[in-house]
Amino acid sequence: xxxxxxxxxxAASPIPETRSLPFGKIPTxxxxxxxxxxxxxxxxxxxxxxxxxxxxxxxxxHYGQTVFEGMKAFLMENGKVNIFxxxxxxSRFCKSLDRLCMPEVPYDLFIQAIDGLVDLDRNWVPAxxxxxxxxxxxxxxxxxQRVGVKISDEYLFMVIATPAYAYYSEPLRVKIETNHxxxxxxxxxxxxxGGNYGGSFYPAKKxxxxxxxxxxxxxxxxxxxxxxxxxxxxxxxxNGKLVTPPLSGTILDxxxxxxxxxLAKDLGLEIEVRPIEWxxxxxxxxxxxxxxxxxxxxxxxxxxxxxxNITGQDYDCYTGDDAVMYRLRDAISDVRLGKAxxxxxxxxxx
Ligand SMILES: *Cc1c(COP(=O)(O)O)cnc(C)c1O
Numbered sequence: 504x505x506x507x508x509x510x511x512x513x514a515a516s517p518i519p520e521t522r523s524l525p526f527g528k529i530p531t532x533x534x535x536x537x538x539x540x541x542x543x544x545x546x547x548x549x550x551x552x553x554x555x556x557x558x559x560x561x562x563x564x565h566y567g568q569t570v571f572e573g574m575k576a577f578l579m580e581n582g583k584v585n586i587f588x589x590x591x592x593x594s595r596f597c598k599s600l601d602r603l604c605m606p607e608v609p610y611d612l613f614i615q616a617i618d619g620l621v622d623l624d625r626n627w628v629p630a631x632x633x634x635x636x637x638x639x640x641x642x643x644x645x646x647x648q649r650v651g652v653k654i655s656d657e658y659l660f661m662v663i664a665t666p667a668y669a670y671y672s673e674p675l676r677v678k679i680e681t682n683h684x685x686x687x688x689x690x691x692x693x694x695x696x697g698g699n700y701g702g703s704f705y706p707a708k709k710x711x712x713x714x715x716x717x718x719x720x721x722x723x724x725x726x727x728x729x730x731x732x733x734x735x736x737x738x739x740x741x742n743g744k745l746v747t748p749p750l751s752g753t754i755l756d757x758x759x760x761x762x763x764x765x766l767a768k769d770l771g772l773e774i775e776v777r778p779i780e781w782x783x784x785x786x787x788x789x790x791x792x793x794x795x796x797x798x799x800x801x802x803x804x805x806x807x808x809x810x811x812n813i814t815g816q817d818y819d820c821y822t823g824d825d826a827v828m829y830r831l832r833d834a835i836s837d838v839r840l841g842k843a844x845x846x847x848x849x850x851x852x853x
Contacts, residue, residue, distance in 0.1 A: 521665075572695060574587060574638075577632055580840055584637075585840075585853075586621060586639070596641060598756075599696055613641065616662045618851075620639070641661070674808060675732075694755075717798075723753070727780050729781055730751075735806060738798075740827040747776055758801065760799045762835055763831050772827070784811065794820055795820055808820050
């Protein structure tokens with residue numbers, strides 16, 4: 504592949520008001536696309552956002568050979584645009600791709616795609632950076648035309664972008680899920696692949712019908728250990744420590760989780776990464792211990808949890824203004840917006 508990305512520019516359109524719309528409905532003016540065939544990447548280009556033409560035989564439509572990433576660009580205090588931790592997102596993308604037998608995207612191509620698209624659509628990065636950002640969605644799909652089960656020989660790598668605002672507004676009400684599992688040992692739980700999501704809709708829908716916002720996933724074998732909540736990593740603040748389950752093969756290695764744990768260490772907080780049984784939480788709640796619980800992910804940064812339902816009983820988590828989770832949210836936000844020093848080299852400023 505040559506280094507130059509072709510750019511087909513579109514006359515700038517007026518940017519619609521997206522704050523009031525559901526997340527992810529309105530794409531920016533452009534998209535990045537590159538094609539993999541004969542063992543290498545071809546025709547990398549940024550073009551006006553448009554529909555794809557895809558054969559109904561395309562393998563991705565049948566066997567779920569798709570992988571994606573989710574990352575964000577922010578308008579900094581100094582007016583520059585900051586893409587947060589692209590190296591970490593790229594390395595996870597490559598791990599997911601490897602698990603799904605899909606070809607690697609070299610970092611050069613990945614970052615040229617992201618930089619090129621964000622630069623071209625820079626006026627789409629929300630000006631209100633208190634809760635607005637530009638969400639970036641790199642993804643890859645298998646496009647070989649053949650309905651027979653096989654690893655595809657052809658792929659599309661794309662990047663699209665959409666303005667994003669605070670994802671969950673109210674603290675969540677969640678239940679411990681002990682019938683279904685998101686991921687099983689040896690499966691694809693550590694990969695950010697489409698199929699993981701398709702399979703998680705049913706238990707999430709059931710929980711919503713029972714009045715919950717989301718489930719807390721448990722391990723598939725015993726359903727006694729806590730894994731994640733919905734599509735976010737789960738972190739507790741409890742007994743003066745941040746406590747979170749270890750990255751097993753069934754938990755996604757969240758960039759937000761990693762960033763929050765690192766910043767927590769910087770703030771002098773004690774961190775405990777260990778398996779957590781929901782029975783321990785139940786005991787803690789019954790004995791009146793104060794406990795914070797929150798989801799961590801790129802979309803929401805942190806999503807405070809207000810209520811955890813354990814075997815039919817509601818328990819309240821602490822969500823007061825002085826909660827530690829809000830300090831962590833502010834710490835990560837200050838780095839991204841350039842209000843605090845980027846001591847870990849996370850910001851990619853364009
Ligand atoms: C993407 C994702 C997360 C969060 O990862 P971030 O890198 O922090 O956005 C957590 N769990 C699942 C299942 C995910 O797909």
